[in-house]
Amino acid sequence: MNVIDHVRDMAAAGLHSNVRIISSLLLTMSTNNPELFSPSQKYQLLVYHADAIFHDKEYRNAACKYNMALQQKKVLSKTTKVRPSSTGGTTSALQAQNLPSEIEVKYKIAECYTILKLDKDAISVLEGIPSRQRTPKINMMLANLYRKAGQERSAVTSYKEVLRQCPLALDAIIGLLSLSVKGAEVASMTMDVIQSIPNLDWLSVWIKAHAFTHGGDNQRCGTWKHFGI
Amino acid sequence: MNVIDHVRDMAAAGLHSNVRIISSLLLTMSTNNPELFSPSQKYQLLVYHADAIFHDKEYRNAACKYNMALQQKKVLSKTTKVRPSSTGGTTSALQAQNLPSEIEVKYKIAECYTILKLDKDAISVLEGIPSRQRTPKINMMLANLYRKAGQERSAVTSYKEVLRQCPLALDAIIGLLSLSVKGAEVASMTMDVIQSIPNLDWLSVWIKAHAFTHGGDNQRCGTWKHFGI
Numbered sequence: 001m002n003v004i005d006h007v008r009d010m011a012a013a014g015l016h017s018n019v020r021i022i023s024s025l026l027l028t029m030s031t032n033n034p035e036l037f038s039p040s041q042k043y044q045l046l047v048y049h050a051d052a053i054f055h056d057k058e059y060r061n062a063a064c065k066y067n068m069a070l071q072q073k074k075v076l077s078k079t080t081k082v083r084p085s086s087t088g089g090t091t092s093a094l095q096a097q098n099l100p101s102e103i104e105v106k107y108k109i110a111e112c113y114t115i116l117k118l119d120k121d122a123i124s125v126l127e128g129i130p131s132r133q134r135t136p137k138i139n140m141m142l143a144n145l146y147r148k149a150g151q152e153r154s155a156v157t158s159y160k161e162v163l164r165q166c167p168l169a170l171d172a173i174i175g176l177l178s179l180s181v182k183g184a185e186v187a188s189m190t191m192d193v194i195q196s197i198p199n200l201d202w203l204s205v206w207i208k209a210h211a212f213t214h215g216g217d218n219q220r221c222g223t224w225k226h227f228g229i
Numbered sequence: 230m231n232v233i234d235h236v237r238d239m240a241a242a243g244l245h246s247n248v249r250i251i252s253s254l255l256l257t258m259s260t261n262n263p264e265l266f267s268p269s270q271k272y273q274l275l276v277y278h279a280d281a282i283f284h285d286k287e288y289r290n291a292a293c294k295y296n297m298a299l300q301q302k303k304v305l306s307k308t309t310k311v312r313p314s315s316t317g318g319t320t321s322a323l324q325a326q327n328l329p330s331e332i333e334v335k336y337k338i339a340e341c342y343t344i345l346k347l348d349k350d351a352i353s354v355l356e357g358i359p360s361r362q363r364t365p366k367i368n369m370m371l372a373n374l375y376r377k378a379g380q381e382r383s384a385v386t387s388y389k390e391v392l393r394q395c396p397l398a399l400d401a402i403i404g405l406l407s408l409s410v411k412g413a414e415v416a417s418m419t420m421d422v423i424q425s426i427p428n429l430d431w432l433s434v435w436i437k438a439h440a441f442t443h444g445g446d447n448q449r450c451g452t453w454k455h456f457g458i
Binding site for chain 1 (some may be wrong): 230231232235236238239242243244246247249250251254258267279316330365366369381391394396397399400401403425426428429431433
């Protein structure tokens with residue numbers, strides 16, 4: 001077990017304050033002696049360090065360290081491409097599996113930027129993730145940021161993507177209805193799941209009620225009476 | 230896939246705002262019709278709901294929901310004991326594995342209490358976890374709370390437990406030294422790991438320097454010069 005494994009284990013165990021101190025010391029060592037850690041080890045150290053800082057709610061500092069991690073990841077990818085079989089394909093693949101996900105690092109940067117009210121920067125980071133690699137939480141964050149920025153079409157596309165992967169994502173449903181997407185269209189995206197689960201028929205009434213609310217059809221908001229509201 | 234599986238998947242995917250809405254609606258359904266969900270399903274719903282509220286930084290509300298989850302877990306344990314083989318041993322065991330950890334729920338409650346500056350309540354919750362089941366992060370939180378409350382002996386015991394499980398937990402080391410535990414004793418607890426990892430010999434000097442600092446031996450604090458400080 002090398003020192004990076006120890007840091008990773010402590011990070012996984014939620015020992016944030018401990019990870020923060022040791023990763024900081026090891027990164028200083030690495031600056032003084034660049035040969036000490038491999039590019040992959042430096043990438044890991046930067047991510048664990050940034051995670052600990054994020055946990056301490058120092059979002060500007062965390063975003064800075066996550067960005068350094070991404071720069072390091074680029075170096076790492078180049079090294080891997082130049083010498084694809086130097087350490088044996090299987091070992092490299094296994095090492096890659098253990099590395100913190102680059103997508104997750106970008107999501108964390110966007111989270112920092114959102115908290116710091118740097119919405120444009122957050123959108124730009126998330127847009128840098130290819131559509132196919134965007135997880136539901138990335139699409140949800142993007143959708144909310146697009147809606148706030150007035151980019152309604154993009155917001156609708158992202159909310160729909162959340163709903164495609166998680167048909168019971170009710171906040172995404174509210175988002176779509178608030179952007180004037182028709183209730184019937186939204187209902188059709190969730191109908192299969194609602195019908196496949198017992199006792200969930202009230203959910204289509206819930207969608208209808210929200211559709212009326214956002215459609216400005218105040219008279220028909222009587223639908224809420226079904227919920228005793 | 231039932232509706233609880235959908236909620237669990239959304240929680241795992243980090244769709245907190247969506248989990249918050251659907252779990253709230255399902256818990257209302259469950260109040261109106263107690264037969265609708267099993268005790269285990271209610272427990273899960275309460276934990277996922279509390280997690281979403283915790284994510285929204287509403288710590289008082291989250292602690293309340295986590296406590297309701299613990300109450301529900303008690304009901305669940307009783308039910309399981311009364312009818313051990315009603316649904317077949319293997320199925321029950323599998324279901325139990327999928328349930329959110331009760332230890333983790335207690336840790337979250339303690340985290341809420343700590344943020345709300347209810348230190349005594351936080352200590353009391355964590356002390357309710359049997360020593361053998363305490364993970365490193367639980368011992369770390371307990372140690373910090375004990376130290377703040379002036380319960381020095383208990384703090385030392387908990388920090389040592391962290392170090393026993395994670396010998397490179399440098400914040401636990403600082404904690405021990407600040408409580409006047411001898412540098413030599415602390416060093417002996419980490420020596421095996423430090424010696425087994427190359428290029429980590431500076432760490433024993435780091436421990437020595439911290440020991441001098443906390444020992445009030447200002448002249449010998451010259452040890453910090455090794456670090457260029």
